[in-house]
Amino acid sequence: MRPGPRRSLTHAEILEAAFDLLEAKGFAAVSVRGVAGSLGITPTALYTYYPSKRALLRGMIEHLLARLEVSAAEGDKPVEVAGASTVDGVRARLVHVALALRELLTGHAGALELIMSGPLDGPNAMRLNEALLESFTASGLALDDAARAAHALQAYALGSIALESAEVDVEADAATSEPPLMTDVPGAALWTDLARFPLSEQSAAVAAQRSSTAQFVWGVERLLDGLLARG
């Protein structure tokens, strides 16, 4: 179509190859050499498109967040309660955005490491932030408080997802069964001494369900309780 492309690759093609690698072999496989290799070019040729690996990762984060559903699409969750339908709808939208972020990051292997690998300051991260600000101001918060609330909700969501994925990792390790690691670190001898932590032991059943969507939403709801409280 074009008179003749100066470059053999588009950024979109490079990012696609990078995500294929991420999905297939995990975050560690997304190396400059690996991405270049899967595109049939030399590692140094990739530096023509991105000035550093960090820049490549930033491009990937943007590409990922572009798929985040953030707008106030109707029919998400019809409000059935009579009365303050607007506020309830806004609240449902906030929960929806948090859940969408969680699904985006738990759906792609290595996506969390990607997000955590750099600051969230690209246009799509700002789109997310703007959507949260809209929702919080729409539910009656002053702009300053809305900004703090948006930040708090993002912090909870990212931290929650990070804790989840760390626990998934340990389940995967359980198969290889690492040795108990009895070291001379203070307290390390008690590694499996659950009796020292009676409440943790008793609540083990709940702890086992931490990776569930319900747990995530429960936390979002409690945070929103605090953030949206008035009078």
Next chain:
Amino acid sequence: MRPGPRRSLTHAEILEAAFDLLEAKGFAAVSVRGVAGSLGITPTALYTYYPSKRALLRGMIEHLLARLEVSAAEGDKPVEVAGASTVDGVRARLVHVALALRELLTGHAGALELIMSGPLDGPNAMRLNEALLESFTASGLALDDAARAAHALQAYALGSIALESAEVDVEADAATSEPPLMTDVPGAALWTDLARFPLSEQSAAVAAQRSSTAQFVWGVERLLDGLLARG
């Protein structure tokens, strides 16, 4: 003192060297080769003490969390309000623990990456969890809810610290002034088009203060509002 040490090093000495490296040169410098080199031994000798780099990092996490002040030390914050002094004291303790965790992780360069590099399931992580469970049950929550609340608070704290440190990174990068990265990624042309995000622009002043302790505590307080709410 001892009849004759079989090993030339203790785990404590190795961890100390590893933390010196972490503090001095950041997380990337904490390599098997780097730690071994700073101890005057060969990389392979380190595998006598830790079976993998991952095991070394787990040891470091435990070492770090051992320094976390988690107990109900008196005089932290004398309750001045008459009335429900116990509950207020418990709440103050929760804020205190969250702040202590934040100071621990922002105080040591690379400590967050360390924490995020694996699951939080060592004895000192359990000590933290147990302390949170005690506080939440003491303020009237059922054990199930207390477990969920403890998890939510840890999620918020870790996520908040992660967002902070990512922003610190970008400030450091501002000096080297990376090019604006005009790519053909959808939306990337709007990278600096703040006008598209009016609320984000207006609240930029608040956003600039995100790395403050006050912002962190505000979020903890709002979360606790939701978690501790009754009737």
Next chain:
DNA sequence: ACCTGAACACCGTTCAAGT
């Protein structure tokens, strides 16, 4: 039992050279 040296299969990045 502890440690070394050599090796394997990787990294991100730079730079002179080709077309």
Next chain:
DNA sequence: ACCTGAACACCGTTCAAGT
């Protein structure tokens, strides 16, 4: 203008060999 090849200074991990 785009790309290659060689090189630099690194990784984590394994394994035979020494003491």
